[in-house]
Amino acid sequence: MIFELLKKYKAPILYIFFGGVTTVINIAVYYVMYYVFRCGNDISNIVSWFITVTAAYVTNKIWVFESRSIAIRTLIHEIITFFGCRIATGVLDFAIMHVGVDMLAYPALPLKIISNVIVIVLNYAASKLIIFKRGN
Numbered sequence: 001m002i003f004e005l006l007k008k009y010k011a012p013i014l015y016i017f018f019g020g021v022t023t024v025i026n027i028a029v030y031y032v033m034y035y036v037f038r039c040g041n042d043i044s045n046i047v048s049w050f051i052t053v054t055a056a057y058v059t060n061k062i063w064v065f066e067s068r069s070i071a072i073r074t075l076i077h078e079i080i081t082f083f084g085c086r087i088a089t090g091v092l093d094f095a096i097m098h099v100g101v102d103m104l105a106y107p108a109l110p111l112k113i114i115s116n117v118i119v120i121v122l123n124y125a126a127s128k129l130i131i132f133k134r135g136n
Contacts (some may be wrong), residue, residue, distance in 0.1 A: 006038075006078045011064055011065060011124050014063055014064045014122070015060070015064045018056070018059040018060070018063065018064060019056075019120045019123075019124070020033065021055075021059070022055050022056045022059070023052075023116045023120065025051060025052055025055055026048045026049070026051075026052040026112075026116060027109070027112055027113065027116065029044075029047060029048035029051050029052070030044050030047075030048040030108075030112055031104070032046060032061070033047050033048060033111065034108060035081075040094045041097060041101050041102055041108065042094070042098065042102075045094055045097050045098075046094075049086075049093065049094070051081075053083065053086045053090070055102075056082075056084070056086070056123070057078075057079070058081050060082070060127055060131075060132065061078060064132075065127060065128075065131075065132030067106075067114070067132050077098055078131055079121070079133045081126075082127070082131050084129075085123065085126035085130065085131060086123065089119045089122050089123055090110070092115075092118070092119065092122070093116070093118075093119050093121070095117045096111065096114075096115040096116060096118070097111060097112065105133075
């Protein structure tokens, strides 16, 4: 019974796992950039976003949605739509952080965690319905 559930919900389980990994990467890079290197909020957020999206593409393609195609047309579609959707949710994350931290003076790290939860949900929907849908 448990193995049937794991098989049935493999993609969401792996997405949550790798989403957790990339969220930790995102927050860790942001923390190091913002608190250790004393970079501004915006630079810290951009660097953490870029590293996270690159890691997410690899994990989503290979393990979560098992897109095995290396056909140029498929790769171009996946990369453009993946990064396009991530840019859209990245802009949302950037806006949340900019308004929350720089304008409203909310604490950066708790707000970054909340922002990541919102972004993860939106990214899963985009990956499942647009980017890695079967038949691409």
